[in-house]
Amino acid sequence: MGIYEGFSKDQLFLRKKEIEKRFSYYKKQNLKLDMSRGKPSSEQLDLSNVIFDYNGSFISEEGYDCRNYGLPDGISEMKKIFAEILGVSSENVIVGNSSSLNMMYDAFARAYLFGINACEPWSKLNKVRFLCPAPGYDRHFAICEQFNMDMITIPMNDNGPDMDMVEELVREDELIKGIWCVPVYSNPTGVIYSDDVVKRLAGMKTKAADFRIFWDNAYAVHHLYEENSILNILDECKKAGNQDRVYMFTSTAKITFAGSGVAAIASSIENVRQIKEKICIQTIGPNKINQLLHARFFKNYDDIKTHMEKHAKILRPKFEAVSEILNKNLSGLGIASWTTPRGGYFISLDVHEGCAKSVVSKAKEAGVTLTPAGATFPYGYDPKDRNIRIAPTYPPLDELKKAVEILCICVELSVLEKIL
Amino acid sequence: MGIYEGFSKDQLFLRKKEIEKRFSYYKKQNLKLDMSRGKPSSEQLDLSNVIFDYNGSFISEEGYDCRNYGLPDGISEMKKIFAEILGVSSENVIVGNSSSLNMMYDAFARAYLFGINACEPWSKLNKVRFLCPAPGYDRHFAICEQFNMDMITIPMNDNGPDMDMVEELVREDELIKGIWCVPVYSNPTGVIYSDDVVKRLAGMKTKAADFRIFWDNAYAVHHLYEENSILNILDECKKAGNQDRVYMFTSTAKITFAGSGVAAIASSIENVRQIKEKICIQTIGPNKINQLLHARFFKNYDDIKTHMEKHAKILRPKFEAVSEILNKNLSGLGIASWTTPRGGYFISLDVHEGCAKSVVSKAKEAGVTLTPAGATFPYGYDPKDRNIRIAPTYPPLDELKKAVEILCICVELSVLEKIL
Numbered sequence: 001m002g003i004y005e006g007f008s009k010d011q012l013f014l015r016k017k018e019i020e021k022r023f024s025y026y027k028k029q030n031l032k033l034d035m036s037r038g039k040p041s042s043e044q045l046d047l048s049n050v051i052f053d054y055n056g057s058f059i060s061e062e063g064y065d066c067r068n069y070g071l072p073d074g075i076s077e078m079k080k081i082f083a084e085i086l087g088v089s090s091e092n093v094i095v096g097n098s099s100s101l102n103m104m105y106d107a108f109a110r111a112y113l114f115g116i117n118a119c120e121p122w123s124k125l126n127k128v129r130f131l132c133p134a135p136g137y138d139r140h141f142a143i144c145e146q147f148n149m150d151m152i153t154i155p156m157n158d159n160g161p162d163m164d165m166v167e168e169l170v171r172e173d174e175l176i177k178g179i180w181c182v183p184v185y186s187n188p189t190g191v192i193y194s195d196d197v198v199k200r201l202a203g204m205k206t207k208a209a210d211f212r213i214f215w216d217n218a219y220a221v222h223h224l225y226e227e228n229s230i231l232n233i234l235d236e237c238k239k240a241g242n243q244d245r246v247y248m249f250t251s252t253a254k255i256t257f258a259g260s261g262v263a264a265i266a267s268s269i270e271n272v273r274q275i276k277e278k279i280c281i282q283t284i285g286p287n288k289i290n291q292l293l294h295a296r297f298f299k300n301y302d303d304i305k306t307h308m309e310k311h312a313k314i315l316r317p318k319f320e321a322v323s324e325i326l327n328k329n330l331s332g333l334g335i336a337s338w339t340t341p342r343g344g345y346f347i348s349l350d351v352h353e354g355c356a357k358s359v360v361s362k363a364k365e366a367g368v369t370l371t372p373a374g375a376t377f378p379y380g381y382d383p384k385d386r387n388i389r390i391a392p393t394y395p396p397l398d399e400l401k402k403a404v405e406i407l408c409i410c411v412e413l414s415v416l417e418k419i420l
Numbered sequence: 421m422g423i424y425e426g427f428s429k430d431q432l433f434l435r436k437k438e439i440e441k442r443f444s445y446y447k448k449q450n451l452k453l454d455m456s457r458g459k460p461s462s463e464q465l466d467l468s469n470v471i472f473d474y475n476g477s478f479i480s481e482e483g484y485d486c487r488n489y490g491l492p493d494g495i496s497e498m499k500k501i502f503a504e505i506l507g508v509s510s511e512n513v514i515v516g517n518s519s520s521l522n523m524m525y526d527a528f529a530r531a532y533l534f535g536i537n538a539c540e541p542w543s544k545l546n547k548v549r550f551l552c553p554a555p556g557y558d559r560h561f562a563i564c565e566q567f568n569m570d571m572i573t574i575p576m577n578d579n580g581p582d583m584d585m586v587e588e589l590v591r592e593d594e595l596i597k598g599i600w601c602v603p604v605y606s607n608p609t610g611v612i613y614s615d616d617v618v619k620r621l622a623g624m625k626t627k628a629a630d631f632r633i634f635w636d637n638a639y640a641v642h643h644l645y646e647e648n649s650i651l652n653i654l655d656e657c658k659k660a661g662n663q664d665r666v667y668m669f670t671s672t673a674k675i676t677f678a679g680s681g682v683a684a685i686a687s688s689i690e691n692v693r694q695i696k697e698k699i700c701i702q703t704i705g706p707n708k709i710n711q712l713l714h715a716r717f718f719k720n721y722d723d724i725k726t727h728m729e730k731h732a733k734i735l736r737p738k739f740e741a742v743s744e745i746l747n748k749n750l751s752g753l754g755i756a757s758w759t760t761p762r763g764g765y766f767i768s769l770d771v772h773e774g775c776a777k778s779v780v781s782k783a784k785e786a787g788v789t790l791t792p793a794g795a796t797f798p799y800g801y802d803p804k805d806r807n808i809r810i811a812p813t814y815p816p817l818d819e820l821k822k823a824v825e826i827l828c829i830c831v832e833l834s835v836l837e838k839i840l
C-alpha cells in the first residue's frame with residue numbers, strides 16, 4: 001500500500017498541522033516515559049520475592065552444602081530444571097551465576113583465548129566474522145564489537161534468518177565462526193524459528209570446524225498465549241553429525257529476577273567437558289545458594305509453567321494495548337508495520353524508510369525514551385533507518401498507553417516532514 | 421638443629437618401629453578426614469544464614485530496584501563496605517558476583533584479549549611471564565597455567581616476597597607483566613607484608629608499562645587475635661606515580677558464604693573506568709539482590725569486625741590445637757618447622773627436604789586428605805619437596821586433632837624411612 005494512499009496534498013498538510021498540535025500538547029506535559037529496555041515490571045518481580053524469604057536447609061539433594069565452595073557446574077536440582085526448559089539432559093547443562101549474557105561473553109573469551117577443540121584460538125586469526133540476523137539483540141552485537149569481529153547482517157524472515165544466505169556464506173568462509181540466534185520470540189521481531197530453519201542450521205556444511213551457533217533461548221517459556229516450542233537443535237545437530245555445533249543459553253532473568261536469577265549453558269557432552277575444564281580454573285563455583293533458593297521455589301518445570309502464566313497475565317494487556325493503539329493510529333496509512341508476537345519481550349515496529357531516527361528523537365523531545373534507532377542492527381546502523389524496538393513490559397499500563405500514543409504521533413510527524 | 425639430634429642409630433630404628441605401629445593402628449580405623457582446602461566450617465557458615473531470611477524492600481539506598489537490570493559496577497552500599505575493608509574510596513570499587521577468583525581471572529582475560537591502556541594485548545605477545553611468590557595459592561598458579569604464562573618462583577620471606585629479586589627481574593624484562601600477592605595472612609604462610617615490601621612493590625621501576633600487582637586481600641579482616649593491617653598499596657602506588665599499578669581484590673567468601681558471598685575489585689579511577697567499559701558489555705549487571713542482602717546484614721564495617729570476632733572464636737581453638745599437636749610431636753626433632761599465623765586460613769608446614777610428597781601420600785593411606793604436596797608452588801612443583809599446607813578450618817575440632825596426630829606420624833615415618 002502506498003504512503004497515505006488516497007490523501008491529497010492539502011489533506012496531508014492539514015494532517016501535519018493537526019499532528020504538530022498534538023505533538024506540542026504532549027511536549028508541554030514534561031513526561032518521562034521509558035520504553036527502551038526489556039525489563040520486567042515491579043509487579044512481575046513481586047511474583048518471586050518469597051525466594052529470599054528462606055529459613056530452610058542449605059543442603060542440596062545430592063548432599064552438598066550450598067553455602068560452601070565447590071560444584072563449578074552447579075547443583076543438580078537446577079540442572080534438571082534447565083534441562084527440561086531446553087529439552088536436553090542434565091549432563092548437557094552447566095548452571096552458572098545470574099547472567100546468561102555473561103556466559104555467552106565468556107564462551108567467546110574462551111574461543112579467543114584458548115580456541116575450540118584443536119582449532120587455532122580466534123585471537124590468533126587476523127579477523128573473525130560472525131553472522132548477525134537483524135533486527136536482532138543489541139547486546140549480542142555489542143559483544144561482537146568489543147571483540148572486534150566483522151559482523152555480517154543476515155535478514156530476518158518470518159520463520160528465522162535467511163537460510164539461503166547463511167548456508168552460502170558459511171560454506172565458503174572459514175573465518176565465519178558462528179551465528180547469533182534467539183530462536184523463540186526473537187528479539188525484537190517475536191519470530192519463532194521454523195523446523196526447516198532449525199534443521200538447516202544444524203545440518204549445513206560449514207567451512208570452519210569451530211563454527212558455533214549461539215542459541216540464546218532467552219524466551220523459551222515466555223508465552224503470552226499458547227505454548228510455542230521449537231525443534232530441539234541439540235538433537236538436530238546430533239542427527240546431522242554436528243553434535244558440537246551449538247551452545248544453548250537460557251536464564252531465569254525474566255522468570256524470577258532480571259540480573260539476579262540463575263543462568264545456564266547447555267551443549268554436547270564434549271563441549272561441556274571442555275567448558276568445565278576452563279571454568280573450574282576461573283572460579284571455585286557459582287553462587288549455589290541462589291541456585292538452591294531458586295530450585296526450592298520451583299520444584300520442577302510445571303511450577304515454572306504455572307509461574308509464567310502469572311507473568312503472561314500481567315504482560316498480555318500491555319502487548320495488546322500497544323497493538324490496539326498502533327492499529328488505531330497507524331493502520332491503513334502505509335507508513336508503518338509492526339509485529340504481534342505470541343510471547344517474548346518486544347514488538348518490532350518498522351516505519352517508513354529513513355524515518356526511524358527522527359521518530360526516536362522526536363519521542364525523546366516529548367519525554368518518551370525508546371531504544372536508539374539502529375540498535376537492532378550490527379554497529380547500531382540500520383541501513384534503511386526503519387526499525388524501532390518497542391519494549392512494553394516495564395512501564396505501568398497507563399504510562400505505556402500514553403507513550404505509544406506519543407510514538408504514533410512521532411511516526412506520523414516524521415513521515416509527513418519527510419514527504420512534504 | 422640437626423635431624424634427630426642426639427638419637428643413636430638404634431634409637432632411631434626403635435622409634436621407626438614404634439611409629440610404624442601407630443601408623444598401622446590408624447590405618448585400620450578407615451578414617452576419612454579432610455584438611456585439604458581452606459573451607460569455612462558449617463558452624464562458621466551458620467553465622468550468616470539469616471541473610472537469606474529476608475522479607476524487606478529490594479530498593480537500594482540510591483533508589484535502584486535490585487531485582488531488575490542495571491548497575492554493572494554494583495550497589496553503593498556494598499561499594500562503601502568494600503572501600504572500608506580495602507582502605508579506598510567507593511569510586512575505586514567495582515562490586516561483582518560472588519567470586520573474587522573469577523574477577524582476577526577476568527582481569528587476566530581482559531589483558532590478554534584487549535590489552536591494558538594502549539599496550540599490546542598479552543595474547544599478541546610470544547610469552548607473558550608472571551612472578552609467583554611461593555609457597556603461595558595454588559589457584560593463582562592454576563590461572564597462570566591455563567593462560568600458558570611462564571611462572572617465575574619468588575621466595576617468600578617473613579615479611580613478604582624477596583623484593584631484591586622482584587625488583588631486579590621487573591626492571592629488565594618487559595614480558596614480566598605482574599605479580600601475585602596475598603598481602604595479609606598470606607596463603608599458606610600467614611605472612612603479613614611489611615611496610616617496606618609494600619613501598620618497594622609500589623615504587624619499583626618496571627620495564628613493562630602494563631605491569632600489574634594482583635593484590636588478593638582475601639584475609640583482610642580475618643584476624644585470629646589482634647587486628648593486623650598493612651600499608652595501603654593504592655596510596656603508595658599513587659605517591660610513587662604508579663597509580664594504575666595495582667588491582668586489589670577481596671570478597672566476603674570467608675565472612676559470609678564461600679562461593680555465594682560478594683566479591684570486589686578495587687583500583688585507580690582510570691583502571692576502574694577501563695574495567696567498567698568492558699564489563700558493561702560482558703553483563704547487564706551482577707547479582708544485586710545478593711549484594712543488597714549482604715549490605716542489609718552488615719550495615720557497616722564495624723558490623724563486619726564484630727562478625728569476624730565470632731569466626732575467630734570458632735577458629736582459634738582449631739589453629740591452637742594444630743600448633744599444640746605439632747609442638748608436642750615434632751618440636752626438637754629437627755625434622756619440621758611450621759608457622760603460627762595470627763589470622764587467615766592456613767598453617768604452612770615445612771618438613772625435611774624430599775619428604776613432603778611421601779608425607780601426603782602416607783596421610784592419604786591413613787585416611788587423611790591433605791592439599792597435594794607441591795600445590796603451593798608454580799606448576800605444582802616444590803623444588804625441595806618440603807612444603808605442606810594445613811587447612812584447619814573445615815573439620816570439627818576432634819577430627820582435626822586426630823588428623824594432625826596422624827600427620828605428625830606420617831612426617832616422622834617419611835623422614836625415618838628416608839634417613840635410615
